[in-house]
Amino acid sequence: GAGVSQSPSNKVTEKGKDVELRCDPISGHTALYWYRQSLGQGLEFLIYFQGNSAPDKSGLPSDRFSAERTGGSVSTLTIQRTQQEDSAVYLCASSPGTGGYTFGSGTRLTVV
Amino acid sequence: DQQVKQNSPSLSVQEGRISILNCDYTNSMFDYFLWYKKYPAEGPTFLISISSIKDKNEDGRFTVFLNKSAKHLSLHIVPSQPGDSAVYFCAAKEGTYKYIFGTGTRLKVLA
Numbered sequence: 645g646a647g648v649s650q651s652p653s654n655k656v657t658e659k660g661k662d663v664e665l666r667c668d669p670i671s672g673h674t675a676l677y678w679y680r681q682s683l684g685q686g687l688e689f690l691i692y693f694q695g696n697s698a699p700d701k702s703g704l705p706s707d708r709f710s711a712e713r714t715g716g717s718v719s720t721l722t723i724q725r726t727q728q729e730d731s732a733v734y735l736c737a738s739s740p741g742t743g744g745y746t747f748g749s750g751t752r753l754t755v756v
Numbered sequence: 757d758q759q760v761k762q763n764s765p766s767l768s769v770q771e772g773r774i775s776i777l778n779c780d781y782t783n784s785m786f787d788y789f790l791w792y793k794k795y796p797a798e799g800p801t802f803l804i805s806i807s808s809i810k811d812k813n814e815d816g817r818f819t820v821f822l823n824k825s826a827k828h829l830s831l832h833i834v835p836s837q838p839g840d841s842a843v844y845f846c847a848a849k850e851g852t853y854k855y856i857f858g859t860g861t862r863l864k865v866l867a
Contacts (some may be wrong), residue, residue, distance in 0.1 A: 648799070675853060737799075744802045747801070
């Protein structure tokens with residue numbers, strides 16, 4: 645597609661449930677990032693994928709968070725046993741290398 | 757601890773006047789900076805960048821100034837237009853691929 649596509653755009657889940665967020669990057673972009681923005685906070689780095697290299701997971705806030713990128717394209721961010729503090733907008737971005745990002749519109753996650 | 761700080765959460769400016777958005781950083785190793793603009797329900801979009809070898813970069817109505825000794829950058833929008841109303845994030849490049857973002861400043865341009 646022309647841009648970075650994220651789904652769903654909104655997700656409301658009950659505390660304790662697992663959720664999966666999907667990101668479809670721009671075709672040909674080798675780098676993929678996940679960020680999140682909690683209320684009143686900046687964009688917080690979560691994870692970075694680059695080609696076939698091992699991902700940089702240094703930003704994942706707990707072991708309930710995991711992400712994978714299949715075939716160097718689509719990525720899924722999984723949050724297990726969701727907590728209320730996980731409520732945020734989760735943003736995916738891709739880039740052709742180490743330059744600036746193109747962001748998707750985000751997934752607004754609300755844990756009730 | 758925030759390495760990139762935008763201390764003004766909001767700013768209101770009259771249409772046609774100058775908007776100045778400020779950003780401070782703590783790490784003197786940062787050498788590349790970006791500004792992003794974000795409208796509600798959309799992802800941030802790239803606006804303008806500056807490398808530490810420069811102290812100014814201009815693109816149309818948007819100019820970014822970098823003061824390395826003060827670890828400060830600012831985005832100037834002249835003249836401001838109602839369509840500029842958005843949240844503006846500054847970001848600093850850490851290492852080769854990661855950007856550290858500030859908390860954003862919500863700009864409102866009044867018609």
